[in-house]
Amino acid sequence: MRFNKLDLNLLVALDALLSTRSVSRSAEKLFLSQPATSLALGRLRDYFADELLVQVGKTYVPTPLAQELVKPVRDVLLQIQTITRIQPSFDPASSSRRVTIESSDYVISVLLSEVVRRAETLAPLMQFDLRAISPQTPEHLDSGEVELLIAPEFATVPGHPFEPLFEDGFSCVLSRDHPLADGVMSVDQYFAAAHVGVEWGGGRRLTYDARLLSISRRERRQEVIAPNFTLVPELLSGTQRVATLPTRLARQMAQRHALCVVACPVAIPRFVERLQWHKYQDRDPAILWIRSLLLEVAGGFASTEPNKPASRTTRKKPSRR
Template identity: 75%
Template structure:
């Protein structure tokens, strides 16, 4: 089928060429031979009167026109995909859809683990590809490679709809052998201690608590920086170090690893995780069903418990009335 003399089948080839910037990789993605893909590129060059891909040294780069085509071509294909998936009804019990969701390992631990457990009963044939947030996340959501993103507001992608999922606060975690384990955690003790910090997301993003503390007069001594939240317990065990984590995760880790959870002496606001989806997939029945499952699971999350050892309020903790949830968050 042709539109304005363009064979619309070539849009799929064009999209693969623009995203991979390689005839060979585009051929692999499309299950075509390299000669067939090269012929398709020649026809596209003739139609657009532009090279589209140019060799610069050993690399292929996009021409200015090709760069302008990347987003509109992908958007057209996403809209076509939505049309082809339109059905009068959606049956999760028989669906074999595979969903790609990007989030931090914190969200996977405290939230998505329960989502996939529920989905195993409601939609036993459904598959989930859970990926860590990375610098490529905006590109993945824009292109439809990732259907859903769960992230703090500062990590959401402009131009796509979103909604808040759940809130959390901050608590501190220490080894049961730590001198801090059985004492009130004061501001001074907190800043005098060695800390395990987390810089996540592949791009070394700092957590929300680190962002807030960096604006103050006192600085934490970060002896260890972990690439994700999951490694924190191993880096605390048998040491006097302390970590500041989302409370739900801290409670989970304290129970699993025999660590002690303490009330954070800093006046840090609560925060919220946001659910975001691709704008062209908003009406996809499967996406609608999954979003509903995510909202229901979030609404039924267990309440956060108070730490067994509370922070001292006698040494300038600055804690007063509970503060509202922040628009940013930890991860």
């Protein structure tokens, strides 16, 4: 089919060529041969009267026109995809939809782990592709490669709808044999202690608490910096170090490891995790269903008071259910 003399099938090829900047990788993505993909590129060059991709050494570089086409072409294809997915109703029990979600491993631990457990019963054929937030996250959401993003306010992507999902505060986590494990930590003790910090995402992003403390007059002495939250218990156990973590995660870790939770003596404001989706998927029935499931699970969270210490928890035996 043609529109304004353009074969609309070429839009799919153009999107692949602009995203991969490679004829061979585009051919793989389109399930076409390299000669057929080269022919498509030639037809696109003729239509736009522009080279679109110029070979520099062993790579292709987009022309200024090609760079301007990236977003509108991707938007058109996303709108078409949305139209083709619209159904009178959505049945999670029979759907085989694959949904991609980006979040921190903190969110995976405290929220998404329960969501996928429930989905195993409610939507046994659906697939959930859970990915870590990275510097490319905004591009992933803009391009539709990621359908849902769960992130704090500073990491959400402009131009797409969102809703608050849950909030949390901060607590300190210590090894159970730490001298302050059963006491109260002062501000001076907090800043004098060696810390385990977390800088997540491929670009080593600072966590929310680290961002706030970075502009204060006092600095934490970080002896160890972990690439994610999951590794913190292994880096704390049997040491005199301290970690500052979201309270929900801190309590969860204390139940599973030889750790305890104490109140954070520094008044760090609470934060809200937001659920975000692409603007063209605002009425996608599958996304609406998953959003409702996420809100349902988050709505069942117990409240965490600011800097309120959790009681010392003994390790629970694993359930045999």
